Amino acid sequence: MIFALALAGCDRDKVTVQQVPKDDQTAQAPMVSQPGAATVPANPHAGMDMGMGMGAPVQPKLKYTLPSGWKEKEAGQMRVGSFEAPAKDGQSADVSIIPLAMMPPETELQNLNMWRSAVGLPPAEKVESTPVTIGSAQGKLYEVSGENATGRILVAVLDREGKSWYFKMNGPDAVVREQKPAFLDFVKSVSFDAAPATAMAAPLMSVPAESAVTPANSGGPLPTGWKEVPATQFLLAKYVIQGTGDAKAEVNVSRTGGGMLPNVLRWCGQLGLPPISEEDFSKKAQSVDVAGAKATLVDMTGTDMKTGKPARLVGIIVPGVNDSGFYKIMGDPQIVGQQKDAFTKFVQTAKFGN
């Protein structure tokens, strides 16, 4: 019996290898990968393109007067300045300077709550800040602390030439309080040299791709594997689902008039299918409940006239007062088949024209 137990245990600790049918889980999410065995290290800024844009930084050079006792650290990551502000008892506070693309006003409360969360405080319902002199301009000072906070955070923010400059000090409560006067002097001493005259990459965070056109997403997170991309002028939103190799599907959201059948006929044309009569359409169309209304679902397979590859299209038309919402997923038949349910649920929870 001891032998049987031992054998059974060993068997479950072995590396196993098997062949399994391809499913969507390995194809959906965008890929972050190491390019080959030969050494090119992964981009240390991969994923951290929140406002910096790709390529060489083009922000102006900062000058400042470092307070007595502060030590400059290696900046790295998103920081253009990183310092350690020591206190008398040996502890220290971390000070950073981070420029980001200027964000919409509503992110002010979101940022404040992110800082509050970092020190264990519950979210605030309104923003509280005080004016602060940063260089030769006026900025805002946020002070995050509280009775049950695990630390204290001071953030001085200056909006300047399309960017928001965050001067942040965080650390133990006593240390940050002790260093607050030095911090205020530090931000007052900041000056900006003119930036070199180079083209700036479009700041990605000003209209974050993942959160653009928010009403469609406000019912919940996007289905797994969906990535929002910039929509054309005739679309309200656009998403791409990447499969393996070149396989992909695209989701378009639009609102238009013109009636249901003419738009379905347009879809038939996109798939190289012959025009469908109204009678055939009514037979093939299915009914879907969307926010209490009856929407129409069509499912067609043909050939993508742009690429010449087999394609499947699932469309849901949600009737509105003056026009209708058109949701369409089209692309690789396998991906569309796998995404059909997720697409339907997305339409049912979206708030466009519903």
Added chain:
Amino acid sequence: MLDVRCFSIMIFERFAKFLSSLKLTVVLLAFAIILVWVGTVAQADEGLYQAQSRYFKTWVVLGANMFGHHVPLVLPGGYLLGTVLLVNLMAAHISRFLFTWKKLGIHVAHGGIILLLVGQLITDIFSRETQLRFSEGESKSYAESPANYELVFVTSADAQHNQEIAIPARLLARGGVISNPQLPFSIRVAKYFHNSEPVFRAPMTQSGPPMTTNGVAANFDFVAKDDSKTMDDRNVPTAQIEVIGPNGSLGDWVASDWINDPAMIDLLWRMYAGQVGPDMAQTIVSRINQQQGVEVNGKRFTFLLRPERIWMPFSLTLLKATHSVYPGTDIPKDFRSRVRL
């Protein structure tokens, strides 16, 4: 020679007498009562699966966590008690009862207890508890372990199939370097957290270097967390690994069940949405919902840490799931699933 033989027989007889002794049975049952009580109380501190593993699926119990304290004690574990009880019962039965029709009742009773003990042992050794989660219309040919995880490297085998090389998380927990002939690289386990949680490295809140600059870890730190102790929660592990290819290191990476699992992504979204609003939450979770992989010798390997999958030689499709309650209440009346095999 004769003395040695007689001595051996004497020892054997004494041992047999000890094994068939009713006093031994009483002692074993007393230990069983104590063990069950200790394991039951410890479950509050350690959780169900941990308590089962530490007290019942073991030979010896060293120390117990009860009422928030660690109690130093030594007890026979479930395996030891069960084994000795089984041997004791069989030895007592053989030595005391003749196999006659008159003793049929006692034979059946003892046989039932023996069957119970052996059956429990077989179940414990060979059974696996798994779960199959799917929604209506979805088909699956695998079930997932609720407590065990695996680090899986996936590569394309042909147009219809992937090859999956699965490393049990128990191997990751031991650390060290793991190799397999099917992988053109080795994995060195730098860290393993049995339970963990992600912390978004927001530009305005990060204050130290990331775990690694590759993949999801560039935007998320993963910190160890105490093991889950309640039935409506589970451990979500994370491993920091270094992938070592034929030409050297391919960098450190973090694999976690927080990444790629739709249920965990949804949980994260809801948590962040409550703190920073749905739009920012969407931005944040898009940074963790990333496929990670390496490419070696022109072949791409994606990897993920996920609940251990047990593949079945068939698939199940959920046709319809219904949940009805008693009218006017929330009390469940009937759960039904219609599936196609």
